[in-house]
Amino acid sequence: MKEHEQEMTEYVKSKNTKITSVQWDWESIEIQIVTPNAGGIPAGSKYKKLSIDGGFNEINDSNFLxxxxxxxxxxxxxESMYIQQTFRVGGKIFNG
Incomplete structure (x- = not known):
C-alpha cells in the first residue's frame, strides 16, 4: 500500500478541498470479507476489502476510512478506492 501512498493522498484531497495534508495509520490496515445484502438478505457474491484509517491537516482527532x-x-x-467513513474531527463531520 505504501507504494500507492501518493495516489491515495491525492484521491483523499480531491474529495474535500479543505484537506491539505493526509496522515496514514499504516498499522490500521484491515482486510475483511464482505457479504453484500439488501435489508439483511444476502445479495451478491462475497468479496474482500482492505481498509486503512487516516487523519488530515495534522489535526490530532481527525479521521476518515x-x-x-x-x-x-x-x-x-x-481504482476501486472509496471513502468509507467521511471526514471527521472529534467525532463530528468536518466542514472546514
Missing part, C-alpha cells in the same frame, strides 16, 4: 476492493490475487484494486 479509505477502502479498496481486493482482487482475486489478494491485491487492493487502486
Amino acid at each position: 479509505l477502502s479498496f476492493v481486493m482482487s482475486d490475487n489478494n491485491q487492493p484494486e487502486i
Whole structure:
C-alpha cells in the first residue's frame, strides 16, 4: 500500500478541498470479507476489502476510512478506492 501512498493522498484531497495534508495509520490496515445484502438478505457474491484509517491537516482527532476492493490475487484494486467513513474531527463531520 505504501507504494500507492501518493495516489491515495491525492484521491483523499480531491474529495474535500479543505484537506491539505493526509496522515496514514499504516498499522490500521484491515482486510475483511464482505457479504453484500439488501435489508439483511444476502445479495451478491462475497468479496474482500482492505481498509486503512487516516487523519488530515495534522489535526490530532481527525479521521476518515479509505477502502479498496481486493482482487482475486489478494491485491487492493487502486481504482476501486472509496471513502468509507467521511471526514471527521472529534467525532463530528468536518466542514472546514
